[in-house]
Amino acid sequence: MADIFGLKNRVAIVTGAAGDIGKATVELLVSHDARVLALDIDPAVHALAQRNQVVAQRCDVSQEDEVISAVTLAQAEFGGVDILINNAGKTLNKLATETSVEEWDNIMTINARGYFLLSRESLKAMQPRRQGAIVNVASVVSMVGMKATAAYSASKGAIAQLTKVLALEVAEYGIRVNAVAPGVVETNILSGIVEDSRATLASYGHAHPLGRVAQPEEIAEAIIWLASPKASFVTGTVLMADGGYTAQ
Numbered sequence: 001m002a003d004i005f006g007l008k009n010r011v012a013i014v015t016g017a018a019g020d021i022g023k024a025t026v027e028l029l030v031s032h033d034a035r036v037l038a039l040d041i042d043p044a045v046h047a048l049a050q051r052n053q054v055v056a057q058r059c060d061v062s063q064e065d066e067v068i069s070a071v072t073l074a075q076a077e078f079g080g081v082d083i084l085i086n087n088a089g090k091t092l093n094k095l096a097t098e099t100s101v102e103e104w105d106n107i108m109t110i111n112a113r114g115y116f117l118l119s120r121e122s123l124k125a126m127q128p129r130r131q132g133a134i135v136n137v138a139s140v141v142s143m144v145g146m147k148a149t150a151a152y153s154a155s156k157g158a159i160a161q162l163t164k165v166l167a168l169e170v171a172e173y174g175i176r177v178n179a180v181a182p183g184v185v186e187t188n189i190l191s192g193i194v195e196d197s198r199a200t201l202a203s204y205g206h207a208h209p210l211g212r213v214a215q216p217e218e219i220a221e222a223i224i225w226l227a228s229p230k231a232s233f234v235t236g237t238v239l240m241a242d243g244g245y246t247a248q
């Protein structure tokens, strides 16, 4: 494939790479000849290493020592880090009044602390080379309220703010930090929150002006664009990939 996105030989770390959006993102990066360190708490991530350009590692993004080891591995294997895709996430469909402290902390620790840790360690690798791009996978609930998602929405709101602050802090190094905020995407994450996923997906689809939910590949396309030199003057933004959900 012609290197239209300027991603050939770029080194990308992708978290939550065993999940649906993560896997689609790894596949797209590989199709553009990027090299990828694929991370996930799920050992299934190792299946991605069948591709020549992919190294896979089990990593819990909420654990500082594991994140430091993972970024060190990327540098050892590939000589640096050009791109970080923060995508690992967990959801919780509970009213605030029914959410325990343990559940709150678990969601915040994976979704907010995890993005912070990966960003901090990757930026340490990017800054001396004065180049890099981070893309954080946020959500429509980074922007608008949704009942029974208190912990998840709070964590995704934190990610939108983290995106803006990091963009300001590293602009002088020529490093860009952006987020993609999906509407509902047909992925495994939904199976944990809905019993009849087919019927629920259809009703979620109607809530989006485009009349359907997204496929993981459509989110990966938005992620890749923001990560690539094609988005060279874009930083500090949250790109809604939500079928018009938040335009209403």
Ligand SMILES: NC(=O)c1ccc[n+]([C@@H]2O[C@H](COP(=O)([O-])OP(=O)(O)OC[C@H]3O[C@@H](n4cnc5c(N)ncnc54)[C@H](O)[C@@H]3O)[C@@H](O)[C@H]2O)c1
Pocket (backbone or CB within 6 Å): 015, 016, 017, 018, 019, 020, 021, 022, 039, 040, 041, 042, 059, 060, 061, 062, 087, 088, 089, 090, 091, 110, 114, 137, 138, 139, 140, 181, 182, 183, 184, 185, 186, 187, 188, 189, 190
């Ligand atoms: N599916 C949607 O409707 C939707 C909408 C908006 C945003 N998102 C976001 O997209 C991202 C990807 O989710 P998905 O929909 O592909 O779901 P998914 O469940 O398929 O993928 C999530 C991945 O994150 C991994 N993960 C969870 N905790 C982890 C940890 N502590 N360390 C490392 N990896 C961990 C899981 O093992 C899984 O592989 C998430 O951040 C999610 O919040 C999803």
